Amino acid sequence: MTAGLYACSGSGPAPQPPPGGSVPPNPPGKGVSPFTGLPAASAPVLAVKIDNVRPARPHTGLGAADIVYVEQVEAGQTRLLAVYSSRLPATVGPVRSARESDLELLRQFGRPALAYSGEQSALRPLVDAAPLFPLTPGDARGAYFRSQDRPAPHNLYVRPERALAAAPEAGKAKDIGFRFGAAPPGGNRVDQHTVRYPATRFTFTWSATGERWLVAMDGTPTRTTDGGRATARTVVVQNVEVRPSRFRDRGGNVTPYTETVGSGTALVLRDGRSHAARWSRPAADGVTSFTTPGGEPLTFAPGQVWVVLTGR
Structure with a gap:
């Protein structure tokens, strides 16, 4: 993995649109992220499943994501699926387990990498059959660590650059349908x-x-x-549509x-x-x-x- 391909976010501000409101034509062309509409180098896609119950907050690395999806999970709670390509922060988390819905959602990204803590055994065959690179702590050794500032299971974090090193063929950012430009009329x-x-x-x-x-x-x-x-x-x-699946926690x-x-x-x-x-x-x-x-x-x-x- 070549660090020069990415701009590490750390605590720095998010990239801003070009001066004067100039926006690249739609769909975004070469040198522009199809996920944000901002200038970005072509780079692999890493999705990270992030815990979102109260003990898991505050999060780390969320501001560097290109896209943040909010999904419902068991007991009416939510988890986040953060998608990174334009920038890789040093650390993201807390990381939690994947769900069946993630596999369908990520199909539109081609063959991305997915960092998550694991899955129940019945779901693993579906993960293995999906067009993605699963990156659990066992798949990407050395990419994960546990923090001492909060209790398990809300303390697992991933280092994105190390995780992607375990998925060198992960697909790069591509058009997923987003269009960027001047505000539409009305509203x-x-x-x-x-x-x-x-x-x-x-x-x-x-x-x-x-x-x-x-x-x-x-x-x-x-x-x-x-x-x-x-x-x-x-x-x-x-x-x-949010319906019951055949899985339980x-x-x-x-x-x-x-x-x-x-x-x-x-x-x-x-x-x-x-x-x-x-x-x-x-x-x-x-x-x-x-x-x-x-x-x-x-x-x-x-x-x-x-x-x-x-x-x-």
């Missing part, structure tokens, strides 16, 4: 939007001075250990399955406004397109994107 002015799960809630508050959505979880501002306040340039609230709770293939409605938050949208992903290995009700591509603001997958 409704909104200062705050909340998405509720049975046991968790996410609130996104617009900051005009920072031109960002400030993230809060369960009423508390979301902060990271290495980058300050968690923010997003664009938030996509994607309404999907150790406590006997049924694992939800989040359907990300198909179509439905969405709400896109950018630049202090909300825009009604439609999403469509006809096949697992295809892209997810977001359009206006009239069928035009709905452009995102260049920068980190949060996709909140919530039940209809």
Whole structure:
């Protein structure tokens, strides 16, 4: 793994759009990330499954992600699936186990690497059959460590560069359907939007001075250990089918399955406004397109994107 291919984030600020509002044409061309619409070198894709119960917070390395997905898990809780390519932070975590839904969600990325703590034995055959590189602590030795500042199982962390060294053939960033550009016309002015799960809630508050959505979880501002306040340039609230799967956790709770293939409605938050949208992903290995009700591509603001997958 060549460190020069990546810009390590540490606690530094996220890359900003080019001066003057200049945005590369859609879809993003060479030298522009298809995940953020910002300048970036072509690099492998690493997804990391991140714990999100209260004892797991604050997170580490979240600000460097290109995309952050929010998924429902057992008992109405949520976990995050952070996707990295443009930048690799030194550390990401806490890392937790994968779910069946992750396999379908990641198909659109080609053959990415997936860092996670493990899976129940019945799920492993599905993981092995999926087009990805599984990177558990056993698969990527030396890439993981446990912190002493919080109790297990909320203290497992991964070093992304070391993890990717165990998956040298991981696929590079490719078009997954996101389009970036000037704000679409219309929409409704909104200062705050909340998405509720049975046991968790996410609130996104617009900051005009920072031109960002400030993230809060369960009423508390979301902060990271290495980058300050968690923010997003664009938030996509994607309404999907969430159904029971055939898997259960150790406590006997049924694992939800989040359907990300198909179509439905969405709400896109950018630049202090909300825009009604439609999403469509006809096949697992295809892209997810977001359009206006009239069928035009709905452009995102260049920068980190949060996709909140919530039940209809």
